[in-house]
Every structure is written in C-alpha cells, then in structure tokens.
Amino acid sequence: MINDENKSIDYKSLAYNIGFALLAGGLGALLGGKMNEFSTINKPWFTPPAIVFPIFWTILYILMGVSTYLVCGNKTDKKFKERACFIYLIQLLVNVLWTPLFFRFNLYLLSFFWILLLIFLVAIMIIKFYKIKPISGYLQIPYILWLIFASILNFSIYMLN
Numbered sequence: 001m002i003n004d005e006n007k008s009i010d011y012k013s014l015a016y017n018i019g020f021a022l023l024a025g026g027l028g029a030l031l032g033g034k035m036n037e038f039s040t041i042n043k044p045w046f047t048p049p050a051i052v053f054p055i056f057w058t059i060l061y062i063l064m065g066v067s068t069y070l071v072c073g074n075k076t077d078k079k080f081k082e083r084a085c086f087i088y089l090i091q092l093l094v095n096v097l098w099t100p101l102f103f104r105f106n107l108y109l110l111s112f113f114w115i116l117l118l119i120f121l122v123a124i125m126i127i128k129f130y131k132i133k134p135i136s137g138y139l140q141i142p143y144i145l146w147l148i149f150a151s152i153l154n155f156s157i158y159m160l161n
Contacts, residue, residue: 018065028096033104042160084128091121108158
C-alpha cells in the first residue's frame with residue numbers, strides 16, 4: 001500500500017496487482033484458442049499488424065495493475081474501495097471472456113456487443129478509480145481508447161465476414 005506520509009511503495013503488492021492483471025490476460029489468450037486463424041479472415045484496412053496486439057495488451061494490463069494497486073493501497077472509505085475493486089474484477093472477467101468468443105468461437109457479432117459491455121464497465125471503473133485516486137482513473141484512459149478502437153475493428157470484421 002502507499003503510505004501517504006512518506007510515499008513509500010509496497011513493491012510486493014504492486015507486483016501482485018500487475019501479475020494478476022497479466023495472468024488474466026494470459027488466461028484470455030489460452031482460452032482464445034487458435035488465434036493464428038485471425039490471419040485468414042477478412043479484415044479492414046486499418047487492422048494493425050499482429051505484433052501490435054500482444055505489445056499493446058501487455059502495456060494495458062500493466063497499467064491496470066498499477067492503477068488497481070493505487071486504488072487498493074489508498075486510505076479511503078473501505079466500502080467505496082471494495083466497490084471499485086469489484087467492478088475491476090468484473091470488467092477483467094468480461095475482458096478475459098471476449099477472447100474465446102471472438103477467436104475460438106468466431107462469434108463476431110456477440111463479441112461486438114460483449115466489448116460494448118466491457119467499455120461500459122471500464123467507464124464505470126474509471127469513474128470509481130478516479131474518485132479514489134485520480135491518477136488511477138487516468139491510467140485507464142489508454143485501455144478504454146484501445147477498447148473503442150477494438151470495438152470498431154470487431155464490428156468491421158463482423159461486417160466483412
């Protein structure tokens with residue numbers, strides 16, 4: 001936890017939060033199945049090269065972990081903090097489940113609506129995180145922007161396939 005008097009960092013807790021987010025992302029990748037089939041479907045012209053996805057997601061999961069660490073280590077109303085952490089866990093579960101919907105089962109339209117749900121949950125999470133520790137909300141902005149881009153990409157793939 002962060003000690004507000006001397007701004008010390010609990011590196012074990014920070015590593016745990018980052019590791020947890022990265023493990024969730026890894027679980028999603030495992031559940032996603034054969035993602036190499038992505039190269040065989042019709043994609044819009046603005047689809048990034050395949051290497052961009054794991055790099056971006058790794059950065060986003062690290063930011064999620066740091067942001068969660070800042071919220072969980074903050075001295076605030078316990079009930080409010082628990083609600084923020086709960087929405088974080090729910091959005092993380094929805095995030096993990098999007099991958100198999102899209103890649104394993106090729107449910108492109110359902111995946112599109114699923115990612116819209118995820119965007120909604122992340123928006124709520126950002127607001128709750130911001131109220132506890134503003135920087136933790138700001139750290140989630142790249143995530144929601146990426147999800148908005150991913151939703152456009154998802155819908156375009158649905159339309160092309």
